[in-house]
Amino acid sequence: RKEVEQDPGPFNVPEGATVAFNCTYSNSASQSFFWYRQDCRKEPKLLMSVYSSGNEDGRFTAQLNRASQYISLLIRDSKLSDSATYLCVVNRGVDDMRFGAGTRLTVKP
Amino acid sequence: ETGVTQTPRHLVMGMTNKKSLKCEQHLGHNAMYWYKQSAKKPLELMFVYNFKEQTENNSVPSRFSPECPNSSHLFLHLHTLQPEDSALYLCASSQGQAGNTIYFGEGSWLTVV
DSSP, X not given: OOSEEEOOOOEEEETTOOEEEEEEESOTTOOEEEEEEEOTTSOEEEEEEEOTTOXXXXXXXXXXXXXXXXXXXXXXXOOGGGOEEEEEEEEOSTTOEEEOOOEEEXXXX | OOSEEEEOSEXXXXXXXXXXXXXXXXXXXXXXEEEEEOXXXXXXXXXXXXXXXXXXXXXXXXXXXXXXXXXXXXXXEEESOOGGGOEEEEEEEEOXXXXXXXXXXXXXXXXXX
16 A cells, blocks of 8 residues: 555646545554645645644645545635646655655646 | 755766766755655655755665765765666755655756666
């Protein structure tokens, strides 16, 4: 089983749609969680951290369920500029960040 | 402008060449990382340095040799690479504590011919 597993995608959605990505992780000792965004041929950039209580940043909402070892990202009112690959990242401790393979999103006019 | 800079951005090298990738971070971080990203695969952690000490070597072949002279600079020395080593090599830095986010450089695109 992979350390971090994500929806394979790709997701193709119209502008204005709501889309959700899921991620599961295998190591129950994982300590912190993030979503990164990676545009084509660019480096990954932090989108948001994920907290147990759930957190929101504008149109983006992240949820963490430690019992199920499950992380989600919800994007509301999708924009063309949201098109990218979204990476689920799990931190198992100092110097130990594990990345999922990413879910590709394309938002179409 | 990114706080982590990598050079060169693109590199084409033969299998018998020796080259180096350079990374510099301007964020005052204590930890630096090399990751490899191949097409349609997750980022693979290669090496980690925390306070200039190597704390992780993720079973990387010896044809990749890291060097960290100080907390701000990190090198990846390359020699006798294989075509399957062609990938995007990403440098990153962080404060080096659990829970800290990491910040990536723009990457070095490597092609081995």
